Amino acid sequence: MPAGTALVVRTSGATGRARGVVLGHAALQAAVAASIDRLDAADARWLGVLPLHHIAGLLVLLRARATRTPTTLHDRFDVAAIAAETDATHIALVPTMLHRLLDHGVDVGRFDRILLGGAVPPVGLLERALAAGAHVTVSYGMTETAGGCVYDGRPLDGVAVAVDPDGRVLVRGDVLADGYRTDRGVTPLRDATGWFRTSDVGRFDGDRLVITGRADDVVVSGGVNVPTATVVDVLQRHAGVAAAAVVGVDDTEWGQRVVAFVVAADPAAPPSPEVLRDHVRSIVDAAWVPREVRYLAALPRTTLGKIDGAVLRSEATRAG
Known part of the structure; x- marks a missing residue:
């Protein structure tokens, strides 16, 4: 393993076999610091409902550790348990979870911020959430970028994004992982110029990145x-x-x-x-x-x- 390795985190495996991503301390620290700064979340009290073996769930813990603020962890996603929480100010969700909270009439507006990631929100979900008083930040990222690295279409500080002529999204910055763990060591994920070519396809709407799908879609x-x-x-x-x-x-x-x-x-x-x-x-x-x-x-x-x-x-x- 490279010097400075902190964790090996598996990808979600949604499109095929999961891969072990080698993340260094520096990448995780950069991701956590940039996220806290963008969300103005130095005093945030997080409610963790995402699996801790995925990068998004893990980052809830790392943000709380960085800010030394209390965190409540649930061992699984449970609508009634979330509705009963009164102390948390911030929560990270995937679209399916937000959809279920809205369907059950949970007061999503009581959270100062809902960080929504994991997939592009389906048609109408954000409109429903806003109508219910939710304060939503849509996150784009992946295990290879130490979690969300683009919030509401804009890269976090220290992150650069581009779209190549084929529409493929490129990411560069300190948040990038060292590579993929294999039987022969670690396979780098950056090219010679430091860019990571993702499997996502997107475009720019002004200065905002819009994800339109995946290259394998x-x-x-x-x-x-x-x-x-x-x-x-x-x-x-x-x-x-x-x-x-x-x-x-x-x-x-x-x-x-x-x-x-x-x-x-x-x-x-x-x-x-x-x-x-x-x-x-x-x-x-x-x-x-x-x-x-x-x-x-x-x-x-x-x-x-x-x-x-x-x-x-x-x-x-x-x-x-």
């Missing part, structure tokens, strides 16, 4: 590139859809076929596959329309609330 079907994030967005605009996910699976005729998984808003009366396919066709290119639509009671998620694409692809392959 493209299904090539019949020679056509199908952006799955766009298809998901279109599906979720349908009133009969509560949640959706789209994956690609191998197909002898098309190379890959587009498969949609849908959670119906009303499980007793779900929109038919034909209705949903027609809905997608009315908005985007016909080649992007899912060849299959399947229904689930809930989308599979990792412990951090991310949609587990690996599970969905496995399910699509078995059922196909």
